Amino acid sequence: MKLKWFAALAAAALVAGTVQAEERITYKSAKTGTSYYQMGVQLAEAIKAGTDGAAIVTLEESQGSVQNVMEVRARGGDYVFTTPPALIGLAREGKAMFEDKSDPSFNDIRALFPIPSLTMHFVMSADSGVESIADLEGKTILLGSGSFGATEGEKYIQLFGLEGKVTLSDAELSNAVAALKNGQIDGFVTASSYPAPNVIEAAASTGVKILSMTDDQVAETKRTKLVIPAGTYAGQDSDVVTTSLPVAAYATSKMSDDTAYLLTKTFWEQREAMAESAPWWGAVTPDMLELITTELHPGAIRYYEEAGVPLSDAHK
CATH class of the missing domain: 3.40.190.10 (Periplasmic binding protein-like II)
Structure with a gap:
């Protein structure tokens, strides 16, 4: 016992x-x-x-x-x-x-x-014809609300002289890919680590162009420069220069x-x-x-x- x-x-x-x-x-x-x-x-x-x-x-x-x-x-x-x-x-x-x-x-x-890092993505439909940040004038962009990406995207629009020259879609970022497919928007802005799930989906389901920034534009944002390597997303044939938040x-x-x-x-x-x-x-x-x-x-x-x-x- x-x-x-x-x-x-x-x-x-x-x-x-x-x-x-x-x-x-x-x-x-x-x-x-x-x-x-x-x-x-x-x-x-x-x-x-x-x-x-x-x-x-x-x-x-x-x-x-x-x-x-x-x-x-x-x-x-x-x-x-x-x-x-x-x-x-x-x-x-x-x-x-x-x-x-x-x-x-x-x-x-x-x-x-x-x-x-949080990585800024300016994602445009191929049909929009947008090739650079300067081409955003006259386009409809979805920023979402309440997120870092939305706040940062709005800041960049002001910094790059586009305030009042683009139409901001009043919709949630979760609807961005569907809205892009349906032609309701020309593009959306999102901040996520790359490869970002919503950008992967958009690139795979419809033709997109992810915009690059110039070195001067990056400097103007006062954020950290980051390069998204070519081939990260479907149809992305070249490196994309953008900004990030560590x-x-x-x-x-x-x-x-x-x-x-x-x-x-x-x-x-x-x-x-x-x-x-x-x-x-x-x-x-x-x-x-x-x-x-x-x-x-x-x-x-x-x-x-x-x-x-x-x-x-x-x-x-």
Whole structure:
């Protein structure tokens, strides 16, 4: 009887030890149905596979990057979220959308690794005859509403002297491909990591032209230049020069160094495998760390130093 009791106790202790060793991470990114939510699903699967189940990532839907940053105030060391690096500086300074909302916990935010950038796409139907941004005059464009792409698209229309010269369609971006097929619009603007699902659909189902920007236009936007390689979309015979907004995965200093190291190391080791099934991961390289303008987590720094990845003083 005593032997059975001892065996049961030993088995219970072994199970308890296994549970304690397992890292549980909450990953908050974007709304369901978006490319960034899909990335979260892919990342969760990759972390589980890459750690043999030692780290389990639970995905949470988010209303956007601002909410992700704001939740740092109430979250613990298991919290990982995505946001453009620029928002971290704004949050710390209490500027723009963080006005009167600054909090000391924002100073504890630490970066782990870059993820695919938000990439601007000006997608025009082949029948529209539009070959450049300047040709948009007199055309009907769908921007959608409430998204980064909509806000950025409206800004570009103003910057490039097209305000009042294009008709903006009052419809949701989810209707863009159908509206393009039916000839209700000449084109649409979307911001997503390339290859973007709605652009893939539009290019495959109807002829489209993805517009390139000049270097002067890119400079005018004050965004990061990005090149979408030829062949990314059906019928795209040449590179497309456009703009992007870098995005990264963050934790806080509450996360242990070992956990941050494990997540960062596993991400980079699994990146190529993720890129085989989802090409947008192929655009992520260590060079993109230059676009992260705040401190990296000490655990992430340990990995990058082991891997020989150069870091800036700002990262430390």
